[in-house]
Amino acid sequence: MYGVTKILGIQGGYRGFYARNTITLTPKIVNDIHKRGGTVLGSSRGGHDTVKIVDSIQDRGINQVYVIGGDGTQRGAGVIFEEVRRRGLKVSVAGIPKTIDNDIPVIDKSFGFDTAVEEAQRAINAAHVEAVSAENGIGLVKLMGRHSGFIAHYATLASRDVDCCLIPESPFYLEGEGGLFRYIERRLKDNGHMVIVVAEGAGQKLIAETMQSIGKDASGNQLLLDVGLWLSQKINEYFKKNKMTINLKYIDPTYMIRAIPSNASDNVYCTLLAHSVVHGAMAGYTGFTIGQVNGRHCYIPFYRITEKQNRVSITDRMWARLLSSTNQPSFLCNKVIEEAKKEQERAAQLLDGSPSHRKVDDEVAASNLGRTK
Numbered sequence: 123m124y125g126v127t128k129i130l131g132i133q134g135g136y137r138g139f140y141a142r143n144t145i146t147l148t149p150k151i152v153n154d155i156h157k158r159g160g161t162v163l164g165s166s167r168g169g170h171d172t173v174k175i176v177d178s179i180q181d182r183g184i185n186q187v188y189v190i191g192g193d194g195t196q197r198g199a200g201v202i203f204e205e206v207r208r209r210g211l212k213v214s215v216a217g218i219p220k221t222i223d224n225d226i227p228v229i230d231k232s233f234g235f236d237t238a239v240e241e242a243q244r245a246i247n248a249a250h251v252e253a254v255s256a257e258n259g260i261g262l263v264k265l266m267g268r269h270s271g272f273i274a275h276y277a278t279l280a281s282r283d284v285d286c287c288l289i290p291e292s293p294f295y296l297e298g299e300g301g302l303f304r305y306i307e308r309r310l311k312d313n314g315h316m317v318i319v320v321a322e323g324a325g326q327k328l329i330a331e332t333m334q335s336i337g338k339d340a341s342g343n344q345l346l347l348d349v350g351l352w353l354s355q356k357i358n359e360y361f362k363k364n365k366m367t368i369n370l371k372y373i374d375p376t377y378m379i380r381a382i383p384s385n386a387s388d389n390v391y392c393t394l395l396a397h398s399v400v401h402g403a404m405a406g407y408t409g410f411t412i413g414q415v416n417g418r419h420c421y422i423p424f425y426r427i428t429e430k431q432n433r434v435s436i437t438d439r440m441w442a443r444l445l446s447s448t449n450q451p452s453f454l455c456n457k458v459i460e461e462a463k464k465e466q467e468r469a470a471q472l473l474d475g476s477p478s479h480r481k482v483d484d485e486v487a488a489s490n491l492g493r494t495k
């Protein structure tokens with residue numbers, strides 16, 4: 123369509139610009155990549171040497187750079203764009219959001235998220251089978267998402283077999299009235315079994331009370347303490363101390379979910395993103411991330427994408443729907459709800475520069491919060 127004669131694939135993430143070989147991408151090479159999990163180019167963390175990257179872009183005569191990845195990758199693309207602009211180079215820099223976490227703001231969802239939610243059903247179903255097959259069975263599933271709880275949230279809503287969903291955005295506590303242990307006791311007495319889904323970023327403050335931080339990854343992201351193992355141990359200890367028999371099965375499908383090929387919905391979404399981002403670069407746009415916003419494909423300036431992360435809003439209808447579907451306690455006091463609402467209003471004003479038009483559905487959220495206390 124555009125008569126492009128050469129497309130380079132940069133291998134091994136950002137450091138691939140200067141430290142690894144590149145491969146020439148041809149229709150034959152990319153023909154079936156949508157049927158394979160992972161990445162044909164390989165990825166890496168860290169290694170973002172902006173000067174070396176832009177030197178490489180300049181030396182190779184590259185005039186369009188398409189950067190595929192999560193929120194960190196988009197931040198890295200933004201830095202490259204600034205350096206290209208500083209040097210006055212005629213190079214278009216465009217980002218394509220790809221992460222199972224759905225933690226990229228502004229866009230409706232990220233490519234990979236639908237696939238992760240769909241694959242998580244298999245783990246939750248397995249947890250449910252194990253839970254119903256034993257006396258006071260508890261199936262515990264840990265899902266990815268880093269500091270956002272969207273995968274756990276939507277996988278719980280999709281499954282309808284989950285009795286408790288714990289996410290980073292909604293703090294919880296274990297002991298005492300309204301705590302997790304009392305809720306587990308009640309569910310086991312009423313139902314004989316239960317399924318708990320925990321996002322990997324949940325409970326980090328609680329765990330840090332008894333466990334040392336394990337530092338950061340090569341990209342500077344805080345490494346998460348293993349909430350799945352910690353929660354399994356805490357639950358077993360509590361019920362042993364209270365002389366109540368339980369059979370807890372812990373399932374950690376995190377990498378199985380991330381490694382599978384994208385599903386049909388994500389394949390179509392990815393194709394549309396690719397078409398839109400190329401049309402944008404060919405039309406002369408630069409410094410943007412392509413994304414679907416309210417169903418329409420938009421060119422979003424990097425600074426909008428990188429100014430914050432997309433997080434689950436616990437005063438939104440979708441979270442209220444989850445609470446009414448699981449019947450779990452909200453683990454929240456009114457002060458936290460009010461703070462969350464204020465944060466949501468501030469975020470809405472930031473996005474559209476005016477007072478928030480979106481009225482938080484207090485009645486639904488509050489009634490569910492109140493009802494489950």
Ligand SMILES: Nc1ncnc2c1ncn2[C@@H]1O[C@H](COP(=O)(O)OP(=O)(O)O)[C@@H](O)[C@H]1O
Nearest residue numbers: 136167168169170191192193194195197198341
């Ligand atoms: N603020 C930043 N400036 C430059 N490079 C960044 C920045 N944030 C992340 N990166 C780079 O982007 C790449 C991917 O970031 P990372 O957080 O590991 O993954 P993800 O894109 O999935 O969030 C890494 O090579 C990292 O060094």
Ligand SMILES: O=P(O)(O)OC[C@H]1O[C@](O)(COP(=O)(O)O)[C@@H](O)[C@@H]1O
Nearest residue numbers: 192220221222223234266267268380
């Ligand atoms: O952005 P992607 O590639 O979809 O993967 C995101 C997931 O990868 C992780 O960052 C873990 O990655 P690593 O274990 O490979 O460092 C999770 O915290 C996060 O949910």
